[in-house]
């Protein structure tokens with residue numbers, strides 16, 4: 114009987130051990146908003162974003178708005194994680210070293226214009242902690258696949274358009290999360306003159322016509338950096354021009370006009386109206402490579 118108890122105790126301990134391991138793993142994955150985690154040394158740092166509702170789009174009164182920004186309520190009934198920063202060159206190059214991301218093709222594309230001719234005066238903005246640029250929507254999908262392969266789970270993905278706006282607004286209802294006016298203390302963007310494209314500086318934004326290292330500006334209320342400005346970032350969605358037909362549950366548009374894919378944020382050469390939280394941009398086919406203002410941000414589905 115005693116022997117049996119000892120065995121039971123051992124069995125119980127073993128069982129508890131497993132249970133404890135599982136529960137600590139579960140605790141690790143518990144979606145506590147604001148918590149940050151990193152799944153591997155070269156993986157992007159992730160921030161847990163809370164579930165919630167928000168009004169996507171902009172009011173008619175918003176300066177510089179486009180017709181495709183009609184307001185509608187979106188409820189994101191799940192917590193998810195978003196990379197704290199745009200994906201960096203360091204992270205991209207780790208994917209290249211693992212023979213998944215096509216570094217050579219992106220490098221060549223960065224030196225080639227949309228017309229297929231060599232880019233005149235190609236300027237490299239630096240690597241390391243600067244956002245990776247020149248990547249296509251498919252390159253972004255390969256990067257996501259690399260993270261999933263590395264972590265052994267199909268959890269990483271691009272953000273949906275609704276998730277991006279929700280994460281960028283971080284509870285705000287103004288044109289920008291910091292207020293109703295573009296502000297160089299909060300983002301690297303271009304000229305304040307709406308009629309111009311090209312570099313601009315001011316305040317904390319000392320970068321004229323080039324990318325800034327990620328995290329050079331303050332985080333928003335969700336703890337995310339660079340959701341506005343510096344570089345555009347691919348999202349999952351195909352284009353649905355009519356805001357009334359956009360999903361209201363945080364999911365991505367996966368049918369319809371998939372000949373173009375969207376991106377969000379605005380870039381170091383864009384003017385204020387494209388920097389707004391509600392601005393939508395779907396100008397490029399998914400195989401567009403070589404744009405030195407177009408990058409990646411990743412999301413992760415949480416258990």
Ligand SMILES: [Ca+2]
Nearest residue numbers: 301302313320
């Ligand atoms: Ca700038």
Ligand SMILES: [Ca+2]
Nearest residue numbers: 179392393394
């Ligand atoms: Ca637009």
